[in-house]
Amino acid sequence: MKKKRPKKKKRAGKPYKTRARNLKRMGFTSYREYLESELWAGIRQRVFTRDNHECLMCGREATQVHHKRYNMDTMKGVTIDHLVSSCGGCHYRVEFKNGKRRARIYNVNAATESRIDNHERTSALHDELDRQMAAAIAAD
Numbered sequence: 001m002k003k004k005r006p007k008k009k010k011r012a013g014k015p016y017k018t019r020a021r022n023l024k025r026m027g028f029t030s031y032r033e034y035l036e037s038e039l040w041a042g043i044r045q046r047v048f049t050r051d052n053h054e055c056l057m058c059g060r061e062a063t064q065v066h067h068k069r070y071n072m073d074t075m076k077g078v079t080i081d082h083l084v085s086s087c088g089g090c091h092y093r094v095e096f097k098n099g100k101r102r103a104r105i106y107n108v109n110a111a112t113e114s115r116i117d118n119h120e121r122t123s124a125l126h127d128e129l130d131r132q133m134a135a136a137i138a139a140d
């Protein structure tokens, strides 16, 4: 039987509203507080273990986790299907464009992978993006 995929509601520009709403429901006062929680530490570890501690986009050591969704099941760790191990450089690329946060959550896929693969995998730019992402997370 062919599985019908329900049409996705467009939520362009709204992922962070969803995140804020879910954080509130879970009793967190900020995303920072969530990222510092034991809950997140456990989820993060599960994602790294599943992905062999490798960035899914370039294969470097994963230091961060990219959210493809901020739905409640993901935030509670009921599922880790929408979380992707990432290095800081690739994470920056998927979250930002021209120094601004992307309006939509970037869906990491094979195309992203090969695009990044063909470019400066180990370059100084990658390291620079890595630092920028760390700074962006700290400021979140």
Ligand SMILES: [Zn+2]
Binding pocket: 055, 056, 057, 058, 059, 060, 086, 087, 088, 089, 090, 091
């Ligand atoms: Zn990477």
